[in-house]
Amino acid sequence: MWGIDRLSPASDVAFAGQVLLAWLVGGAGAVILFLALGLFRRAETTVDPRYPSRSDTIVTGGIYRVTRNPMYVGMALVLLAIAIATGDVLNLLVLAFFLWFITRFQIRPEEEALRAKFGEAYDSYTRRVRRWL
Numbered sequence: 001m002w003g004i005d006r007l008s009p010a011s012d013v014a015f016a017g018q019v020l021l022a023w024l025v026g027g028a029g030a031v032i033l034f035l036a037l038g039l040f041r042r043a044e045t046t047v048d049p050r051y052p053s054r055s056d057t058i059v060t061g062g063i064y065r066v067t068r069n070p071m072y073v074g075m076a077l078v079l080l081a082i083a084i085a086t087g088d089v090l091n092l093l094v095l096a097f098f099l100w101f102i103t104r105f106q107i108r109p110e111e112e113a114l115r116a117k118f119g120e121a122y123d124s125y126t127r128r129v130r131r132w133l
Contacts, residue, residue: 005086022085029077036070052113
């Protein structure tokens with residue numbers, strides 16, 4: 001994103017409070033990410049997204065009552081914060097690509113693996129809690 005900003009100065013937008021907003025959004029993203037990681041650690045289940053079948057439990061408490069993917073929400077907020085900090089509107093395309101890519105190639109396969117492992121318990125959770133927000 002920093003490279004896009006440097007290569008495309010014509011797409012920059014500046015506004016009052018830009019740096020503060022970037023810090024607030026990025027901070028919120030980091031807090032959400034670390035809260036989610038902490039809940040996984042407390043549940044003693046894997047945080048490695050490459051191997052969802054190694055999960056020992058479905059984490060449904062805390063931030064997981066609001067979103068099924070708080071780690072990815074946290075990452076997306078950090079990317080949004082960088083887009084805000086750079087002021088480059090083209091970086092919103094990077095964020096959009098991240099959202100599409102992570103949903104298509106990470107979240108959906110994770111969901112399939114969790115559904116295969118936990119069955120109705122996971123299906124019930126997905127009916128109560130949204131994938132993103």
